[in-house]
Amino acid sequence: xxxxxxxxxxxxxxxxxxxxxxxxxxxxxxxxxxxxxxxxxxxxxxxxxxxxxxxxxxxxxxxxxxxxxxxxxxxxxxxxxxxxxxxxxxxxxxxxxxxxxxxxxxxxxxxxxxxxxxxxxxxxxxxxxxxxxxxxxxxxxxxxxxxxxxxxxxxxxxxxxxxxxxxxxxxxxxxxxxxxxxxxxxxxxxxxxxxxxxxxxxxxxxxxxxxxxxxxxxxxxxxxxxxxxxxxxxxxxxxxxxxxxxxxxxxxxxxxxxxxxxxxxxxxxxxxxxxxxxxxxxxxxxxxxxxxxxxxxxxxxxxxxxxxxxxxxxxxxxxxxxxxxxxxxxxxxxxxxxxxxxxxxxxxxxxxxxxxxxxxxxxxxxxxxxxxxxxxxxxxxxxxxxxxxxxxxxxxxxxxxxxxxxxxxxxxxxxxxxxxxxxxxxxxxxxxxxxxxxxxxxxxxxxxxxxxxxxxxxxxxxxxxxxxxxxxxxxxxxxxxxxxxxxxxxxxxxxxxxxxxxxxxxxxxxxxxxxxxxxxxxxxxxxxxxxxxxxxxxxxxxxxxxxxxxxxxxxxxxxxxxxxxxxxxxxxxxxxxxxxxxxxxxxxxxxxxxxxxxxxxxxxxxxxxxxxxxxxxxxxxxxxxxxxxxxxxxxxxxxxxxxxxxxxxxxxxxxxxxxxxxxxxxxxxxxxxxxxxxxxxxxxxxxxxxxxxxxxxxxxxxxxxxxxxxxxxx
Numbered sequence: 001x002x003x004x005x006x007x008x009x010x011x012x013x014x015x016x017x018x019x020x021x022x023x024x025x026x027x028x029x030x031x032x033x034x035x036x037x038x039x040x041x042x043x044x045x046x047x048x049x050x051x052x053x054x055x056x057x058x059x060x061x062x063x064x065x066x067x068x069x070x071x072x073x074x075x076x077x078x079x080x081x082x083x084x085x086x087x088x089x090x091x092x093x094x095x096x097x098x099x100x101x102x103x104x105x106x107x108x109x110x111x112x113x114x115x116x117x118x119x120x121x122x123x124x125x126x127x128x129x130x131x132x133x134x135x136x137x138x139x140x141x142x143x144x145x146x147x148x149x150x151x152x153x154x155x156x157x158x159x160x161x162x163x164x165x166x167x168x169x170x171x172x173x174x175x176x177x178x179x180x181x182x183x184x185x186x187x188x189x190x191x192x193x194x195x196x197x198x199x200x201x202x203x204x205x206x207x208x209x210x211x212x213x214x215x216x217x218x219x220x221x222x223x224x225x226x227x228x229x230x231x232x233x234x235x236x237x238x239x240x241x242x243x244x245x246x247x248x249x250x251x252x253x254x255x256x257x258x259x260x261x262x263x264x265x266x267x268x269x270x271x272x273x274x275x276x277x278x279x280x281x282x283x284x285x286x287x288x289x290x291x292x293x294x295x296x297x298x299x300x301x302x303x304x305x306x307x308x309x310x311x312x313x314x315x316x317x318x319x320x321x322x323x324x325x326x327x328x329x330x331x332x333x334x335x336x337x338x339x340x341x342x343x344x345x346x347x348x349x350x351x352x353x354x355x356x357x358x359x360x361x362x363x364x365x366x367x368x369x370x371x372x373x374x375x376x377x378x379x380x381x382x383x384x385x386x387x388x389x390x391x392x393x394x395x396x397x398x399x400x401x402x403x404x405x406x407x408x409x410x411x412x413x414x415x416x417x418x419x420x421x422x423x424x425x426x427x428x429x430x431x432x433x434x435x436x437x438x439x440x441x442x443x444x445x446x447x448x449x450x451x452x453x454x455x456x457x458x459x460x461x462x463x464x465x466x467x468x469x470x471x472x473x474x475x476x477x478x479x480x481x482x483x484x485x486x487x488x489x490x491x492x493x494x495x496x497x498x499x500x501x502x503x504x505x506x507x508x509x510x511x512x513x514x515x516x517x518x519x520x521x522x523x524x525x526x527x528x529x530x531x532x533x534x535x536x537x538x539x540x541x542x543x544x545x546x547x548x549x550x551x552x553x554x555x556x557x558x559x560x561x562x563x564x565x566x567x568x569x570x571x572x573x574x575x576x577x578x579x580x581x582x583x584x585x586x587x588x589x590x591x592x593x594x595x596x597x598x599x600x601x602x603x604x605x606x607x608x609x610x611x612x613x614x615x616x617x618x619x620x621x622x623x624x625x626x627x628x629x630x631x632x633x634x635x636x637x638x639x640x641x642x643x644x645x646x647x648x649x650x651x652x653x654x655x656x657x658x659x660x661x662x663x664x665x666x667x668x669x670x671x672x673x674x675x676x677x678x679x680x681x682x683x684x685x686x687x688x689x690x691x692x693x694x695x696x697x698x699x700x701x702x703x704x705x706x707x708x709x710x711x712x713x714x
Contacts, residue, residue, distance in 0.1 A: 022155055022156060022157075022305050022308060022309060023155075023156050025308055025309040025312050025313075026111050026156050026157075026308070026312065028312075028313050029111050029185075029308075029312045029313050029315070029316045030108055030109050030316075031313075032313040032314070032316045032317045033108045033109075033316040033317070033319070033320065034108055035317055036316055036317035036318070036319060036320030036321060037101070037104065037105050037108060037320050039317075039320065039321060039592075039595060040101055040104075040320040040321060040323055040324045041101060041105075043324045043328075043588050043591070043592060044097055044098060044101050044324055046584075046588055047094070047097065047324070047328055047584075047585070047588055048094050048097075048098065050581055050584040050585065050588075051090045051091070051093060051094040051581070052094070053580075053581075054090055054577050054578075054580070054581045055087050055090050055091055057573070057577045058083055058086055058087040058090070058574070058577060059087060061083055061570055061573045061574065061577075062080055062083050062084060062087070064569070064570070064573075065080045065083070065566055065570055066080065080570075083570065083574065086574070093327070093331065097324065097327060100182070100183075100323060101320075101323060101324070103183065104183065104319070104320060104323060107158075107183075110158045111156070111157050111158065111185050111186075111308065111312060111315075111316070112157075112158045112160060112183060112184050112185050112186075113157050113158065113159050113160070113184065113185065113186045113187075113188060113304070114159075114160045114162060114180055114181050114183075114184035114186075114187050114188070115127065115159065115160065115161045115162065115188050115190065116162060116165070116177060116181060116187050116188065116189050116190070116203070116207065117164060117165065117189055117190030117191060117200075118164050118165045118191070118197065118199060118200055118203075119164030119165070120164065121164065121190040121191055121192055121219060122190050122192070122217075122219040122273045123161050123162075123164065123190055124161060125219075125273045125274070125277055126188075126190065126217075126273055127150070127152065127159065127161045128277055128280075129273065129276045129277055129280065129297060130152075130154040130159060131152050131154065132280055148163065148176065149161070149162050149163075149176060149180050155305070157304075157308070160180050160183075160184065162176060162177040162180045162181070163176050163177050164177075165177055165199060165200070165203045174203070178203075178206065178207075181207055181210060181212065182210060182323070184212055185212075185213075185312075185315045185316060185319050186212070186213050186214075186215065186304070186307070186308070186315060187207055187212045187213065187214045187215070188214075188215050188217055188304070189204060189207065189214050189215070189216045189217065190217045190219055191216065191217070191218055191219070191252070192218065192219050192220075192221055193218055193219070193220045193221055193239065193244075193245065193248055193270075194221070195248075195251070196248065196251050196252040196255065198255070200252070201252065201255030201256075201259075204255070204263070205255070205256070205259040205261060207621075208259075208261050208263070208621045208622060209326070209619075209620070209621060209622070210322070210326060210620070210621060211318070211322040211325075211326060211620025211621035211622075211648070212322075212621065213307070213311070213315055213647050214266050214647075215266075215267055215269060215300075215303055215304065215307065216252075216266050216267065216268045216269070217268075217269050217270075217271060217300060218245065218248065218249070218268060218269070218270045218271070219271060219272070219273050220236070220239045220240060220245070220270055220271065220272045221239070222235045222236045222238070222239040222272060222274075223235070224236060224274060224275065224278070229286075229287055229290050229291075232275070232290075232291075232294070233290060233294055236272050236275060236294045236295075237294060239272070240270060240272075240296075245268075245270050249268050257695075260622070260695055260697045260698035261621075261622050261698070262622075262649055265643070265644070265647055265648075265649075266647075267303060267307075269296070269299055269300045269303050270296060270299075271295055271296045271297055271299070271300050272294060272295045272296065273295065273297070274295075275291045275292070275294050275295035275297075276291070276292060276295035276297035278291045279291035279292040279295065279297075311645060313603070314599065314600065314603050314645055314646075317596075317599055318596060318599075318646070321592050321595065321596050322620045324588075324592060325589060325592045325593070325596075325618070325620060326620055328585045328588055328589060329585075329589050329619070329620075329705065331585060332582045332585040332586055332589065332705070333701065333704060333705075335578040335579075335581055335582040335585070336578070336579070336582045336704065338578055339574075339575045339576075339578035339579045339582065340575075342571045342572075342574050342575040342578065343571070343572070343575040345571055346567075346568050346571035346572050346575060349438055349564055349567055349568050349571070350568050352434055352437060352438060352564065353561055353564045353565065353568065355434075356430070356434055356557070356560075356561060356564075357561060359430060360554065360557050360558070360561075363423075363426070363427065363430075363554075363557075364550070364554055367423050367550045367553070367554075368547070368550065370419055370423070371419065371543060371546045371547065371550065372543070374415060374416065374419055374546075375539050375542060375543045375546075378410075378412055378415070378539055378542065379535060379536070379539045381410065382407075382410075382535045382538075382539075383532075383535060385406055385410075386528065386531045386532070386535065389402070389403060389406065389531070390524050390527050390528050390531065391524075393527070394520065394523045394524045394527045395520070395523060399527070403531075412542070416542060416545075416546055419546070420546060420549045420550070420553075423550060423553055424553050427553050427554075427556065427557055430557075431556075431557065431560050434560075434564075438564070438567075586705065589618075589705060590615060590616065590617075590705075593615075593616035593617065593618040593624070594613070594615070594616050596616075596618070596646075597613065597616045597624065597626070597642075600642050600645050600646055601642070603645060604638075604641050604642065604645060606638065612628050612629045612632040612634075613626050613627070613628060614627045614628065614629060614655045615627040615655070615706065617666065617702040617705050617706050618648075618702075618705075619648075619698060619701055619702065620648070621647070621648055622648055622649065622698060623648055623649040623650075623651065623698060623702070624646065624648055624649070624650050624651075625651050625652070625653065625666065625699075625702050626650070626651070626652045626653075627652075627653060627654075627655045627662075627706075628652050628653070628654055628655065629654075629655060630654055630655070633652070634652060639652070653665045653666065659707065662706075662707075663703050663706075663707060666699060666702050666703040666706060667696060667699045667700060667702075667703050668695070668696065668699050669696065
């Protein structure tokens with residue numbers, strides 16, 4: 001392969017500032033810090049604008065939810081609260097980033113070194129050594145000496161001593177320590193030569209995630225109190241067995257794999273802080289010299305000074321870039337995951353709504369059929385009853401009352417009530433079933449806002465019930481107590497039955513000329529006609545009223561579905577807002593990544609290398625992956641120099657027009673091992689569980705950074 005088909009000049013120059021003192025190096029650091037602040041503030045402004053747009057969109061969505069005052073489900077209230085939390089969280093993020101950046105601006109002239117380590121590792125002792133203190137701050141036994149941040153100066157550097165990690169009930173201390181670490185240009189991580197502890201490794205990985213340069217100091221423990229100089233020298237030097245210390249270092253580095261990191265580039269310095277402190281307190285010159293020499297403290301001081309002289313300027317500009325890149329990278333990842341989660345929930349609820357709509361239509365058909373069947377039964381029963389009634393009451397002036405007794409004895413209202421109540425119960429049971437299922441779906445989880453489950457108790461109030469009643473009304477003939485009425489509506493009384501009574505008054509004169517048989521026949525026929533018409537009308541009225549009640553039940557179901565629609569629309573908008581915001585953040589991240597790489601090229605005095613680099617994917621403190629144009633390479637010697645400067649792994653791959661191929665290259669697996677689904681609102685990439693080693697998980701973050709994919713396990 002051609003070494004470099006592109007044109008550039010590569011000048012090898014070892015950047016060592018032997019002739020310059022630390023103070024001059026620090027003055028140059030300030031100039032680069034001002035440049036870093038300018039770049040970071042420009043990105044912070046873009047980020048603030050993007051967050052503001054997202055906040056405004058969320059506010060619109062909240063207002064849309066509030067407009068739907070009718071048929072509001074309980075889930076909608078919870079969803080509205082969640083949207084408000086998301087909106088407020090974005091606002092806090094914007095304010096927090098601006099505040100952090102302004103805090104850095106106020107300290108442009110300071111090069112900050114933070115002492116970090118578990119309780120009793122020797123941070124306070126190191127502070128006493130550097131400041132030549134009296135030892136009052138050094139802890140005794142297992143107590144925590146440092147409970148807050150203490151600042152002091154050493155050779156023009158601001159040294160911050162923070163609370164120790166890993167202490168019992170020390171969660172608050174750890175928060176303070178990590179907050180201080182965010183503002184550091186360089187981290188001094190203290191550990192002891194005891195067996196490496198998990199809590200140390202866990203905290204170390206978190207510092208690595210911040211992208212901070214680290215010097216790891218191993219404080220060798222050897223008791224020298226009450227011993228003579230020769231015996232103290234023997235015991236301390238014995239503990240400085242390089243093979244033993246290298247083995248402890250190796251044990252500690254093994255922790256890196258489970259975090260998907262590499263710590264092999266971290267410099268380790270071995271010291272005996274107790275000897276260095278005694279050197280300060282000893283008046284006898286020879287003893288002081290001996291204690292100072294066996295402490296190896298000069299090696300640590302030299303390491304700090306030379307590292308700042310050599311890389312301090314780059315550290316300062318990188319500090320400001322990472323102050324923006326780190327939080328927005330995590331925010332982008334969370335937004336993509338939350339957006340996909342919300343879109344999935346939206347789809348699930350939409351499926352529930354479609355299912356409920358199909359069930360609703362079938363339920364309506366079944367309900368109408370049940371009502372029709374009941375009406376036919378009532379009509380047939382009354383028709384059979386009317387034949388006997390006619391024979392017995394065609395000549396009865398109290399026929400109306402007698403017929404009313406028959407109607408009441410049939411419990412028609414109760415029969416109707418049972419059907420409607422059963423239909424209502426079925427509908428409520430279905431709504432509650434869907435509500436429970438939706439409740440399990442509407443849960444929001446995110447790292448940049450407060451974790452909270454969106455829980456729905458019951459979308460429909462289970463205490464609500466239908467009330468059926470039997471009402472009375474006066475008919476034209478003032479019949480006392482009309483036939484059963486229900487659903488809050490009355491049914492007209494049987495009108496005109498009394499007028500057919502043979503013995504009644506007010507019959508026309510033509511009646512006198514008819515025989516009794518003819519009159520009875522006529523009375524029976526008239527009564528049958530009136531009863532038939534009445535039964536038909538009566539049943540039609542009952543059916544109409546039951547249909548009205550059924551429509552009210554259907555209306556209740558439709559109202560519930562309207563509530564689901566509100567949730568669906570809100571989740572869809574939220575997912576879209578998160579997706580759009582993630583896209584803007586991704587553009588900021590890639591711009592920052594490219595900028596810091598160009599600064600690295602410039603720092604080692606290389607020109608023209610930026611042309612073949614298409615895109616830079618980066619996890620600060622861990623890895624930078626360069627996407628190159630085809631048939632171009634960067635010499636390994638140069639990659640090594642960039643890697644040493646940035647203190648993170650540098651790797652290269654070739655770009656590709658095929659997303660599947662490119663993603664597989666970024667992840668570092670064969671193309672066949674990755675399946676990409678473009679059908680979703682957020683594109684998904686599937687990778688089998690067997691390939692999810694720690695290294696692959698880190699590369700997955702790079703792939704997500706490039707493509708805005710959500711990587712999920714099969």
